[in-house]
Amino acid sequence: MSDRSEKASPILLAIAIFLVSINLRPAVAAIGPLVAQIIGNTGINSTVVGLLTTIPVFLMGVGAIYVRQIRAALGERGGIAIGVLIIALSCLARYWLPSGAGLLVTAVGAGVGITLVQSLMPGFAKRNFGGSTSRIIGLYSTGIVVGASIAAGTAAGISDAIGWFGTLAAWSAPALVAALLWGVSSRHATSESAVNAPAAGIRAPSFWRSARCWSLMVFFGVGTGAFMLAMAWIPPFYLERGVERSNAGLLLSVLTVVEAVTALGVAAFIHRFPDRRGPLVFSLLVTALGFIVLYEWPVELAYVAMALLGIGIGILFPLSIIVAIDHVDDPTTAGNFTSFVQGGGYILASFVPLFAGAVRDSLADLSRVWLVMTIGSLAMIVLAVRYSPESYRRFSASLRVTSTFSAAEATR
Template sequence: MGRSRSAAATPALLAALIFLVALNLRPAIAAVGPVLTRIGGDLGWGESLLGVLGAMPLWAFAVVSPLVRFVTARIGADRTILAALLVLAVGDVARSFGGPTGVWLGTVAAGAGIAAGNVLVPVIAKRDYAGHVSMATGVYSACITTGSAIAGLTAAPLADMLGGWRPALALWAAPPVIVAALWSIRVMRGTSRASDGSSATPHDPHESRGTGVSADSCAKSAAGAASETAVASAKPSDAVAVESAAASLPLWRRPMTWWVTLFMGLQSAAFYTMSNWLPSVVTAAGFSDATAGVHLFVFQSLGILSGLMIPALMQVRGNQVCAAVVSSVPMVVSGLGWMAAPGLSLLWGVIGGMGQGAALVVALTLISLRGRTSEETVALSGMAQSIGYLLASVGPLAFGTLAELSEGWTAPLVLFTALAAVQCVVAVLAGRDPARV
C-alpha cells in the first residue's frame, strides 16, 4: 500500500497502527445493545432511560466532532489520537465500575474519545496513504465494522462468562490501552524528529480543516471508495456550467443541504436504533441473548457487502436517486417484518443490514458530490454530521420511550418503519442532481 512522500519518514508498521485505532472506534457502543436489558434490570432503569443511554454517544459525536480540529491545531493529530484512546479507555472503566453516575459520565467520555478518533482516522489514513486512499479507506472502515460486529456478537457470552455486564463492557478498555501504548511510539518518534527540525507528519492546513469530516465516514468498508468513484463520475461539463440560483446562496440556505443532512440523520437513526435495540426485540421474540447477538452481528457486518455493491447504482440517469431509494427501502421491509413475523428476525436482519450499509455509503457520497469546492464539502460534511447525529439520537431515545409507554415493541417498530418510509421520500429529494432541479 503506497504512501505519500510527506509520510515516507513514518515506518510502515507505525503508519499501519491507524488501522488498530480504527478497530477500537465502535466496540464501546456496539457491546451495549446485547446487554441493555441487563443494565436496566441491574440499575432499575426503564426503556426510556436506556434510550437516553443509547442516544448519548450520538450527542457526543455531534458536540465533540466539530471541536476536534481546535485540539488538533494545538497538539497535533497524533497526540490527539493518543488522548482519544486514553479517554475512551477511562470511559469504558468508569461506565462499568463508577456506579449509576459513572454509567452516564463513562458513556460521555467513551463517546468523546470515539468522536475524536472517528474524525482523525480518515485524515491520518489519507495523509499516510495518499497514493492508495481508496484501499486505505476500505481497510480502516472494514476494521471499524469488524470491531463493531465482534463486540455485538460477544457481549452477551462475555457477560455470562465474566459474571455480568460490568466486566463484559470494561473488558473493552484493554484494546485502546494496548493501542495507545503502541501509538505512543509514533508520538515520541514525531517529537524526536520535530526537535531535529524535521517532521514525520507535517501540518497541512487543508487536513486541519478536514477534521470536520463525518464521524461515521469510516463506519463501512466501501464508504470512501464509493465517494471517490462517484466524484470521478460527477456532473458533466454542461451541468457544471449551469449554475442554479440556489448554488449562489450560503450553504445553510440551500434546500439540497438540508435534504442531504436529513438523509444522513435518518439513515444514522435507523442504524443506531437497531444497534441498541435489536437484541431486545429479538429476545422478546423468544430467542436467547447469544442468538440475539448473532442477529446483531449479521445486521452490522453485512454493511461491508452492500457498501461495495451500491456504487454500481450511484450514477443511474446521472443522479443518485436510484441508489438512495434502493438503500432506503430495505429498512421499511425489515421494520414491517419485525412487526409481522418476529420469528424470522434473522431474515429481517439480513435485509436491514444490507440497507444500512448501502445507505451510509450513499449519504457520504452525496456529501462529496453536493459540495462544489473542497472547502464547501468540508463545511457540508460538518453540518450534515453535527445536525444529522442530533437527529439520529432521536431514534434510540424515542424507540425506548415508546417501548416503555406501550409495554411492547409494536409501537416503537411502527415509529422505526415510519422513519424508514420518510427516508425513502427524502432519498428522492437528496438524490436529485441540484443543477437540474
C-alpha cells in the same frame, strides 16, 4: 499542513484507520445484549438505557459541528490519538463504576472520544489518500460495524465469565492497541496541525445557510438513527419475545456482520458508481423492507430481517459519509463540511434510541418504532434522487464563490 521528510506507509496507515474505527461502537453496541442484567443490577429503566446510546451519539454530533475548533486546538493526528485514548479510559472506568450514574458518566467520556476521532478522520483520510478516499472511508465504515458486530455477538458469553461490567471494560484493550498503532503509522502522515489558522481575510463557508447541507444532515441522521436503533434495541426486542439472551445477541451480531461485509463491498466497488443515487435508493428500499419484516414477522423471519437491515444499513451508512465528502474538493473544507453534516445527523440520530426506550416504557413493545423507521427510510428516497454528480459541482462552486466574496470583503 505539516511537512514530512518521510512518507507514511499507506498500507500501515489504512490498517491503523481500520483498527481505530473498530473501537468507535463497542461502548454502545455491547449494551443491548446486556440490558436485562444492567437493569436488574442497577435499577434503571428503559429510557435511561436509551440514554446510554443517546448521550454518546449526541456528543458525536455536537463535537462534529465544532470540528474547526477541535482541529485548531489538537490537530488531526493528535486529536485522533487523544480520542482513542479517551475511549479506552472510559471503557476501563466501567469496571469500577458499575452503576446507573457510572454508566452515564462513562457514556459521556466515550462520546467525547468517539467525537474526536469521527470529526477529524474524514479530513485526514482525504488529505492522505486523495482519489482513494472513498475506499478508505468504506474501510473505516467497515471497521465501525465490525467493532459493533464483535461487541454485540460476544457480550452475552463474556458476561457469563466476567460479569456485564467486566465485559464493557474489556473494550479498553483493543482501544489501547489501536492508539499505539495509530501513533506509529501516522507519524509521517500528512496532517493539519494544531497551530494552523485560516489565511488572513479568508472566512470559512457558512454551511448553515445551505439547503443541501441540511438535506445531507437529515439524510445522514436517518441512516445513522437506524444503525443506532438496531444496536441498542434489537436484543431487548427479542428477549421480550422469549428468545434466549445469547441468541438475541447473535441476531444483532448477524445484522452487524452482514453490515460489515456489505460496507466492505462498498469500499471495494463504490468507485464504479460515480453517481451514488442508484446504491442510495437501493439501500433505502432494502432498509425499509427489513423494518417491515421486523414489524410483521419478527420471530418467524428474524434472520431475514437481520440480513435485510444489514445490507441496507451497510450500504447507507458509508455512502452517507462518502456523498458528503463528494461535495467538496479541498481536504480541509471537506473535513469541515463532512463533520457539519455528521454533527447535525448524529444529533438527530441520538434521539432515535431514546424515543425507542420511552416507547418501550410506555407500551412495553417496540413494534411501533420499526414502523416509524420504515416510513422514514422510504421518505429519504425523495432526498437521495437529488444527489447527482452535477449537483456536487454546483455546490462546490457555490462554496468557492462564498469564500472569494468573504476575502474581497476583508480587503475593503
